[in-house]
Amino acid sequence: MYSHFPSWHLSGTCRELTTSSLFLCDHLDYRYHQIMTIDFSLYLVTGRELLPPGKEYLESLEEALQGGVTVVQIREKRSDTLEFLEIARESKILCAKYKVPLIINDRIDIALAIQADGVHLGQTDMPVHVAKTLLPVGTVIGVSCNDPDHVKKAIEDEVDYIGIGAVWSTTTKKLASPVVGVRGVGSLLQALDGTNIKAVAIGGINSTNALRTLHGSVSISGHRLDGIAVVSDIVASSAPRSAAQRLRNILDVWIHHFDVQSRVTPVYDVGTIKNGVVELMRLIRDKSPLIHQITNVVVTNQSANATLALGASPIMATASEEMHDLSRIPGGLLINFGTITNKGGMILAGQYANEAQKPVVFDPVGVGATQFRKTTASELLNAWQASVIKGNAGEMASLANSNEVQAKGVDSVGSGFADPASFIREIAKKERCVAVMTGPTDWVSDGVTVVKLENGNKMLGDITGSGCIVGTCVATFCAGASLMAAAPGTSPGPELAKLVRGNMLIGAVGGVLALTVAAECAAERSDVHGSGTFLPALIDELYNLKPETLLSRAKVQVL
Secondary structure, eight states: OOHHHHHHHHOOOTTTSSSGHHHHHHHHHHHHHHTOOOOEEEEEEOOGOOOTTTTOOHHHHHHHHHHTOOEEEOSSSSSSSSHHHHHHHHHHHHHTTOOOOOEEEOOOOHHHHTTTTTEOOOOOOOHHHHHHHHSOOTTTEEEEEOOOHHHHHHHHTTOEEEEEEOOOOOOSSSOSSSSOOOHHHHHHHHTTTSSSOEEESSOOOOTTTTTHHHHHTTOOTEEEEEEEEEEEEHTTTTHHHHHHHEEEEEHHHHHHHHHHHHOOOOOOOOOHHHHHHHHHHHHHHHHHHEEEEEETTTTHHHHHHHHHTTOOOOEEEOOOGGGHHHHSSEEEEEEEEESOSSHHHHHHHHHHHHTTOOOEEEEEEETTTTTTHHHHHHHHHHHHHOOOEEHHHHHHHHHHTTTTSSEEETTTEESSSSSSSHHHHHHHHTTSEEEESSSSSSSEEESOOOOEEEEGGGGGGTTTTHHHHHHHHHHHHHHHHHHHSTTTSSOOGGGGOSSSSHHHHHHHHHHHHHHHHHHHHHHTTTTTTTTHHHHHHHHHHHHHHHHHHHHHOOOOOEE
8 A cells, every 4th residue: 555665564574574674664563553543534624814813723723623623634825834834833733632643735844844644745746656755654645636547646656545526616725627526536436446545525525515425425336435624614613623523423423324334235025115105105195295396397287286196295496595495394305407497496405405304306307418408417416415316218328428228308219228227226326326217117226226117008108297297206205205214203313324314215116106006097097098188087096096006006026
């Protein structure tokens, strides 16, 4: 991992050394283990220019350390050498008091002068291989990384950690590279698989988006961040101890939950899924959750009617000013961008829903039709964490940057994926949510379990917006799952580490089954003669759908 360690040190043996080298070996072994035990979880980057009026730098730093900061990087871009040196010395004394490592940004001379624990280098700073010739053996070296080439070079240079970013837009420093986005972190983390290099995310991270950052950045191989680097959320706070404690609490709960979940795989069978769906049906009719729908103008009326038929309450609100208040009402959120007219409202609605742990169902209608739609979908999915993404094969292929299935406008064309089960599992892993792919056969996955559903009728393809109604049904059932998880007597413990409460896999399956089973019942009616009579019959059958009907008709396979 560290090229500035001799190879004998990395092999864990000193037997080939001469007696005169044994002391050096012991020292290097101590330094190696010291590096390996550094807790990078809450990494503070200082910035004295951000301090609020009346707050002294050392006072703020000590309060941050008391609040749970585990690593401190001193960044002084505007100070002269003498001032930087004095700040670094005082900071080193304070960090030593709390046994927290101190890292110097860029300035190797300052790091040497105060015997800092490490240095952090940017892409235009001194090359790592040169820095290693100047620094004492065992000095921690980190580098900033913004793309795969940066990570590849960091691995070749055998650095100790990388800082990935900027993950969010930030005003703390002028960005020289594009924003990575939460969804862009995972592939960079995956490149570190098999190495001992640690990784922290940096750029615009605060207590509001920290959980989104941690959850959404996990790679498809299960590689998570080792920490988050924070600047203004702590430094600019008049109460840095409390600011650090909020972040510390988020980190502790999420890391514990992630580690537990990594060892436990939920097991589903057909009976469990069907019974779970029926339980949600009953709860929805009893509790009538509010389903907030930002949807396209073509389907507003039938989506609202479908929501009512299932027993829930629809509201079709798009104004940004309403989003916070609506997010505080128990229920679910559907964002369908068939007609993109209020992107700002969509962003706020999803972010507030994440804060409230409410389901966010995203229906990227026609996402592959235009570059604007692709860009907007990426922006939305980086801004908030979707609980469920629902689309046809063409839409899901576009999100996954796959050419296996093509789209024509809002429709999918061609024969579909050769291995739809593997595809839906992988995109669920990548997007860190439940994925639903609709078609003649519907596929649902949480990234581990894949559920195959084979209900429905071809007349669904003959009416406008049938796919959008699926999204409405999914949002409704996910709202039911969220309400069930929040019911009195349920344990809130693990849920605090999540951006949504409840079993979204069961919710998504329930929404698909409700519509497709109702479609079968509608198509069998004697008063249905074509698409014009099918749509109202479909709403009727949703309204009259009974648990026993769903149980007897549902065609479910668990893969």
